Amino acid sequence: xxxxxxxxxxxxxxxxxxxxxxxxxxxxxxxxxxxxxxxxxxxxxxxxxxxxxxxxxxxxxxxxxxxxxxxxxxxxxxxxxxxxxxxxxxxxxxxxxxxxxxxxxxxxxxxxxxxxxxxxxxxxxxxxxxxxxxxxxxxxxxxxxxxxxxxxxxxxxxxxxxxxxxxxxxxxxxxxxxxxxxxxxxxxxxxxxxxxxxxxxxxxxxxxxxxxxxxxxxxxxxxxxxxxxxxxxxxxxxxxxxxxxxxxxxxxxxxxxxxxxxxxxxxxxxxxxxxxxxxxxxxxxxxxxxxxxxxxxxxxxxxxxxxxxxxxxxxxxxxxxxxxxxxxxxxxxxxxxxxxxxx
Amino acid sequence: xxxxxxxxxxxxxxxxxxxxxxxxxxxxxxxxxxxxxxxxxxxxxxxxxxxxxxxxxxxxxxxxxxxxxxxxxxxxxxxxxxxxxxxxxxxxxxxxxxxxxxxxxxxxxxxxxxxxxxxxxxxxxxxxxxxxxxxxxxxxxxxxxxxxxxxxxxxxxxxxxxxxxxxxxxxxxxxxxxxxxxxxxxxxxxxxxxxxxxxxxxxxxxxxxxxxxxxxxxxxxxxxxxxxxxxxxxxxxxxxxxxxxxxxxxxxxxxxxxxxxxxxxxxxxxxxxxxxxxxxxxxxxxxxxxxxxxxxxxxxxxxxxxxxxxxxxxxxxxxxxxxxxxxxxxxxxxxxxxxxxxxxxxxxxxxxxxxxxxxxxxxxxxxxxxxxxxxxxxxxxxxxxxxxxxxxxxxxxxxxxxxxxxxxxxxxxxxxxxxxxxxxxxxxxxxxxxxxxxxxxxxxxxxxx
Numbered sequence: 001x002x003x004x005x006x007x008x009x010x011x012x013x014x015x016x017x018x019x020x021x022x023x024x025x026x027x028x029x030x031x032x033x034x035x036x037x038x039x040x041x042x043x044x045x046x047x048x049x050x051x052x053x054x055x056x057x058x059x060x061x062x063x064x065x066x067x068x069x070x071x072x073x074x075x076x077x078x079x080x081x082x083x084x085x086x087x088x089x090x091x092x093x094x095x096x097x098x099x100x101x102x103x104x105x106x107x108x109x110x111x112x113x114x115x116x117x118x119x120x121x122x123x124x125x126x127x128x129x130x131x132x133x134x135x136x137x138x139x140x141x142x143x144x145x146x147x148x149x150x151x152x153x154x155x156x157x158x159x160x161x162x163x164x165x166x167x168x169x170x171x172x173x174x175x176x177x178x179x180x181x182x183x184x185x186x187x188x189x190x191x192x193x194x195x196x197x198x199x200x201x202x203x204x205x206x207x208x209x210x211x212x213x214x215x216x217x218x219x220x221x222x223x224x225x226x227x228x229x230x231x232x233x234x235x236x237x238x239x240x241x242x243x244x245x246x247x248x249x250x251x252x253x254x255x256x257x258x259x260x261x262x263x264x265x266x267x268x269x270x271x272x273x274x275x276x277x278x279x280x281x282x283x284x285x286x287x288x289x290x291x292x293x294x295x296x297x298x299x300x301x302x303x304x305x306x307x308x309x310x311x312x313x314x315x316x317x318x319x320x321x322x323x324x325x326x327x328x329x330x331x332x333x334x335x336x337x338x339x340x341x342x343x
Numbered sequence: 344x345x346x347x348x349x350x351x352x353x354x355x356x357x358x359x360x361x362x363x364x365x366x367x368x369x370x371x372x373x374x375x376x377x378x379x380x381x382x383x384x385x386x387x388x389x390x391x392x393x394x395x396x397x398x399x400x401x402x403x404x405x406x407x408x409x410x411x412x413x414x415x416x417x418x419x420x421x422x423x424x425x426x427x428x429x430x431x432x433x434x435x436x437x438x439x440x441x442x443x444x445x446x447x448x449x450x451x452x453x454x455x456x457x458x459x460x461x462x463x464x465x466x467x468x469x470x471x472x473x474x475x476x477x478x479x480x481x482x483x484x485x486x487x488x489x490x491x492x493x494x495x496x497x498x499x500x501x502x503x504x505x506x507x508x509x510x511x512x513x514x515x516x517x518x519x520x521x522x523x524x525x526x527x528x529x530x531x532x533x534x535x536x537x538x539x540x541x542x543x544x545x546x547x548x549x550x551x552x553x554x555x556x557x558x559x560x561x562x563x564x565x566x567x568x569x570x571x572x573x574x575x576x577x578x579x580x581x582x583x584x585x586x587x588x589x590x591x592x593x594x595x596x597x598x599x600x601x602x603x604x605x606x607x608x609x610x611x612x613x614x615x616x617x618x619x620x621x622x623x624x625x626x627x628x629x630x631x632x633x634x635x636x637x638x639x640x641x642x643x644x645x646x647x648x649x650x651x652x653x654x655x656x657x658x659x660x661x662x663x664x665x666x667x668x669x670x671x672x673x674x675x676x677x678x679x680x681x682x683x684x685x686x687x688x689x690x691x692x693x694x695x696x697x698x699x700x701x702x703x704x705x706x707x708x709x710x711x712x713x714x715x716x717x718x719x720x721x722x723x724x725x726x727x728x729x730x731x732x733x734x735x736x737x738x739x740x741x742x743x744x745x746x747x748x749x750x751x752x753x754x755x756x757x758x759x760x761x762x763x764x765x766x767x768x769x770x771x772x773x774x775x776x777x778x779x780x781x782x783x784x785x786x787x788x789x790x791x792x
Contacts, residue, residue, distance in 0.1 A: 024638055026728060026740060028639055028640065028721070028740075030721070033753070036725070037557070037558040037559075037754070037755065039725075040557040040558060040725045041557040041558065041559055043557070043725065043727070044556065044557040044560075044727060045438075045439060047727055047728070048439055048479045048482065049435075049438045049439055049482075053728045054726075054727035054728050056639075056640050056721075056724045056725065056726050056740045057724060057725040058640070058721055058723060058724040058725075059723075059724075059753075060718075060723075071633075074636075075636075075638065076632055076633075076636050076637065076638055076639055077639075078639070119521060226753075227753040228755065229752060229753050229754070229755070248755065249755045251523055251524070252524065252558075252755040252756050252757075253755065253757065254521060254522050254523040254524070255514075255518040255519070255521040255522040309438060309440050315440075316440075316475070316559060319559075320558065320559060
């Protein structure tokens with residue numbers, strides 16, 4: 001029975017070495033694909049400038065990352081979750097249920113969400129109300145709630161070009177989708193006065209909000225579940241398409257994309273930092289405090305990330321498109337003190 | 344056949360071989376049509392292959408060539424060694440960002456010295472000419488040779504991805520005018536430097552040997568870690584799947600009784616071969632990471648998952664190879680007094696070996712190209728540290744070739760598209776070599792009866 005003996009030996013070797021090589025010496029990170037480029041820039045610099053190994057950074061979306069993060073404490077769980085939205089109450093509960101109690105929240109800066117079409121296309125100057133009237137499933141016409149039938153942008157707002165409505169918006173697994181719904185569609189709903197009509201009709205504010213944020217499903221609004229590269233490819237193949245991008249992605253592809261203004265403001269790191277450009281959101285990463293001291297370099301990495309040299313307005317992250325946090329000093333202090341969410 | 348005399352008055356018979364009747368003509372025409380369909384089918388397949396290969400090669404060939412700039416760098420003692428002790432431990436406190444400033448100055452001086460004057464050239468155009476990787480390269484060099492601080496050293500640094508793309512035809516003057524990350528002036532400067540011979544585009548070994556790089560330096564990214572990760576996983580698959588698969592098939596084929604149980608096992612193996620690979624990833628996450636406690640992103644877990652995925656392929660092809668050995672060989676061995684075990688190991692197995700090897704290699708090649716199961720076990724990640732030598736290295740995080748392709752296609756910088764196609768070329772070369780080996784082994788050891 002020679003082959004069986006061989007297999008048994010091979011298996012026992014695997015089992016033996018599994019127990020031998022247990023200690024992990026590099027940081028494991030998972031989460032948002034929006035934060036990924038910043039995290040890789042920091043991870044690379046961290047590996048180059050310190051004696052710690054370069055952290056391993058996975059992507060896959062904020063929700064997927066936080067789910068992995070909350071799986072438990074121990075060497076085979078991730079140490080840090082990147083997120084393009086704050087952690088939800090339900091996720092904190094899931095964490096607590098699995099023994100992940102002390103979570104440090106670190107805000108690294110702000111990211112703008114921009115709207116862009118092909119660089120050869122017409123110029124667009126949007127307001128949130130335009131987006132609501134173009135993409136919402138139900139709109140208000142002459143005081144009555146009707147199905148959205150707008151086919152061209154100039155039907156929504158006569159000042160917009162006569163171009164068929166075709167929007168590529170992030171899919172629901174992306175953190176960007178929530179920001180888009182909240183800061184563009186919902187804001188537009190309120191701005192256009194449709195919110196009041198919805199609320200009066202449904203008698204409930206929450207239901208009205210939900211009605212505002214329900215996008216039409218007749219093919220004018222296309223969910224993109226992949227990354228911004230997919231949105232870019234869709235826009236390149238369809239001259240009518242308008243896509244939702246992160247500011248840093250747009251800044252890396254300015255030769256192919258033309259950015260639209262929102263409420264008259266052109267998106268840039270400056271206009272987002274000053275708050276003039278309305279569609280922006282904070283970016284975070286979450287650190288498992290129980291792993292500090294267990295995984296070498298974990299706290300150093302968190303401190304390195306928010307150091308002025310990296311996350312400051314002159315640092316490489318700002319160069320890549322991150323809007324530096326004006327309150328970076330207090331973030332640095334919180335990281336140094338290992339302040340957790342519950343404190 | 345023209346020498347058969349044909350008398351003019353004799354009517355050719357209807358069943359003559361020389362003149363075809365209607366039915367024969369129809370049958371021949373059908374055959375001709377069928378052959379034509381075959382040729383068309385092959386033609387379509389070949390055209391698809393040619394289109395695929397040309398698009399990959401034309402996109403990816405650029406990754407194997409890279410532009411470098413040689414500049415003298417004055418290693419400013421005050422910035423790089425503020426304490427003046429030339430002690431590498433103290434000097435390591437100086438971050439790459441300071442080295443970046445030293446390099447910016449060096450490039451500006453080099454451009455000023457070269458006497459190139461371009462209207463509208465800004466200082467950021469000049470300093471952005473070189474890759475951000477250069478500061479890390481310089482820092483490592485200085486920490487290794489601290490005595491050189493204060494001197495001027497000649498350096499060969501990578502050129503920024505946009506400028507490099509200009510020499511590869513990816514970036515044009517028109518697109519540069521619209522691009523926030525480069526400018527026509529910068530490209531003119533690069534052209535002038537190239538004419539002077541300071542800037543050269545040459546073969547890029549670093550693409551094979553370097554690890555992945557962050558989004559800011561696509562020009563420095565390579566497939567080194569991915570190749571090692573893939574190789575480690577293949578090792579694990581080879582050491583686990585082959586013995587287990589061959590043992591299982593010998594038992595099932597030669598020893599197992601024919602009953603309901605073995606029938607069920609057989610059906611299950613055939614089913615497993617058709618299970619989508621992502622299912623094995625889910626299993627791997629649950630069994631190897633959450634239950635056994637193996638580390639994330641490690642080639643050992645990837646290898647185990649791929650082993651499960653490859654086993655059915657190996658078992659099916661091994662059983663087919665064993666079945667194709669004629670029973671007369673077994674009968675002859677048993678007839679001269681060999682035990683069943685001896686007849687199998689001395690006679691049947693060696694004769695089935697070419698088939699087993701071919702099946703194994705095809706199974707391995709299939710495993711090499713797999714991404715989906717690796718997604719769930721954390722191998723689709725940004726990994727820059729090379730894993731240690733095996734066996735310990737099997738527990739270190741690593742990436743894999745198909746994963747690297749997947750990762751790079753999602754990056755914002757267009758230079759990564761070229762890298763992704765380059766990685767596809769590397770992957771195809773590996774697959775090609777493995778398939779070639781399979782064909783070679785089959786030809787070399789095949790026995791016909």
